[in-house]
Amino acid sequence: MNASSPSPRKLRVATVSLAGCFGCHMSLLDIDERLFDLVERVDFDRSPLTDIKTVGEHDRCDIGLVEGGLCNAENVEVLRAFRARCTVLVAVGACAITGGLPALRNHLDVGDIMQSVYGRVPDDPELPLPLNRVLPIHEVVRIDHALPGCPPPADAFWQLLQDLMAGRTPVPAPGLIRYD
């Protein structure tokens, strides 16, 4: 009926930092001016950059970018919500993929540390339970893609999003796979 085809639906992208340092989010912003091209083609859902507090509350999310590993029960809950509501889930950065430097605490016993360190125990129900080990996210949910690096280079984010927007399976270019 209408000759002009509707412009393609904008993809919804959600992002979160679990037990991460926010560096992956900063590297995403390091696409610099390309950010303005990006927002022409995607809408941000829950993200530290927006005030949407729950992922996929109104619309299913197309892409979820997860920074950081899992250090407490709340991280696990948020990650599961991302998995449930995002079509494509991407583990972003060393912490999400390996646990990252926070996993250096894994050889310490959580109970022993408490015994040794405290003067007083924060005991409030508002504080989520810590996990005994910091886990990479693939040990709790299925991930579709992973973007290594600490943080992944900005160009790696750009390429991933370009590939996903074009419906291609993302394969990072060789120079964009970095672990430091």
Added chain:
Amino acid sequence: MSAVDPTFDLDGQPVALQPGDTILSAAARAGLDIPHLCWSEEVSGSASCRLCTVLAEGRPVAACVTPAVAGQKVECRTPSLATQRLRLLQMLFVEGNHFCPGCEKSGNCLLQVQAERAGMTDLNFEVLNPERPVDASHPDVLFEPNRCILCQLCVRASDEIDGKRVFAIGGHGIATRLLIDSPSGRLGDSALSVDDRAAHICPVGALLPKRVGFAVPIGQRRFDTEDTRG
């Protein structure tokens, strides 16, 4: 290359060989990369990492210890070998505590560069996070067992180059570890000197001269390329 030189075929390329060559040493001389971790031209082969596994006439062999044979057909870059290498690398990563972001060997690390070249983006397996205390007892050399991949390069260098036999491999299976020849089992009580080749041959960040750290800037490290830019 003259027509009479003996060669073998590596992924369609002729590779010249000399008496005593292994598949890996001949390929290395020709500038062709067969992925490896535990091989160095300075010491004998040990076939411990198996990353250099190739198909010689269809049979899987470790290129670092298999003699090159004239006329042989050797395959290195096949999809199934690529997958096998990727899995091997992932297993090495989850078996130890390899945290590239905080490691001074980053950019100079053979494990890191092999994994990057193999296209490793995730770990696939459950991480083990073993507990392995750092040995800082030596005044000039740090032993960081969390990063040791049991390649035995230090074992062979200490034995064959330094003539000291400071290191050995002991234990079985997942408990296999690098042993140090000293009454206490600690590096500080061993005969190792920072001038020994064994103190510098480690392909990862397990044996390191102390107080060097991040002295080499990003961009000038061994495996940096023009892509290595933040």
Added chain:
Amino acid sequence: MDTRPLETAADSKGLRRIAIDPLSRVEGHGKVTLLLDDDNRVRQARLHIVEFRGFEKFIEGRPYWEVPVMVQRLCGICPVSHHLAASKAFDRVVGGWPVPPAADRIRRLMHYGQIVQSHALHFFHLASPDLLFGFDAEVDRRNIVGVAAAFPDAARQGVMLRKFGQEVIRITSGKRIHGTGAIPGGMNRAVDPAERDALRAELPQVLAWAQDAVTLARRLHESLPARYADFADTPAAMMSLVGRDGAMELYDGVLRLREADGRIAIDGFDDQRYRELIAEAVKPWTYMKFPYRRDLGVDDGWYRVGPLARVQNCDFIPTPRAEEARQAFVAAHGGRPVHAVLATHWARMIELLHGVETVAALLDDPLITGGPLQAEGTRQHSGVGIIEAPRGTLIHEYEVGDDDLVTRCNLIVSTTHNNQAMNEAVRAVALRYLDGETITEGLLNHIEVAVRAYDPCLSCATHALGQMPLAVSLRAADGRVLDHVLRSSTGELLRDGPTHDAEAAQ
């Protein structure tokens, strides 16, 4: 210790819990909880840090030369602060303090580049939507994408200022985020002249943008609706480093503490002795500690750090345009101390301008392209490094054994210094704007506006392992809490520990 008004409800039974979770447009993860009675009167308001990552603990046992690179992973927004604070501490350990002049200049260049990028990020990407659209504008618009659509010039300036700062960091550390420039006793690289020249060419434009940013921040501040005139006005003492001459000094200086009324209380205090000045308290409902002045104690000894404190704590800013902007800031407030937290944005943009001016001067300094880069001396067993991070005073302290391994680590990050100040701001806003009202999303955002003014880096703030609780709740299928078990520091199991009905609502 819990004596501050609204910090702890007298009786939490029957109170309704509202949580702002997660706090958004801040770096890292935290939440605010409110307890309200039947008449919507606020009975308790708290800012919680709910995550920890344990850096202080696992740094123990690491070789010291790794640490300046490792600690960058405390924070991806201001990694340079941690990198340099740790490096300064280890300069002392290796006897390499002061570092050679070339290394000093390059480190300063890196640091001021970070001031530019972090302040740009905070003002434009995170906070500006509140100021441009209003605190209760619709949620979908309240973000940088909304700003890009409605105020494209402002959004572009923010993105480009941040880019410039990030590039300064890259040419001094090899990467925009988590590079490796500083090493104990100096630097591992000088600046490449070609890269320096590329950045110098951009300076006229960048300076103009920075000047515009100050103008914009001032205009937005002065055009706030009248009902926000005293928004989160929370008088507090102010702490920062200053130069020995009283100049604004962000890389290295002496500590100065100014009372809320403007009198200087402590000046010229040696950074290595900070422990004589500050102690830290722990509260059971957050992982973030509460630093306080030893002379005044836990309840009265809290203070503010960051741009609002720094701009007022120094005697002058040693670059001309920023000094002019500082004088305008002081004059606009009649010379009185300013404690309205929204003025922090204005102060922040004055610092951004100072950052660009300082970067410009350092790029002109021939020393940055070479010269000796490393100093060595007599080995010490400990060192303190204090720096003014974008969000305020950052303290790193280490002890190192003869075997080169770190034996003790203490970090007090900027956001931790502001813990009490932020909690006070949350309570001030809750009382002034939410108390007795029907709570709406827009009203809740008022609280976040106050928290955002501090640009809290909750990512940095989650480093502590020290206050980890083990608390287990047994819940019925309907969410009712049946039992609550707590393991104390002595290993004793306590039942029915402090809890409130709100827990059932979680």
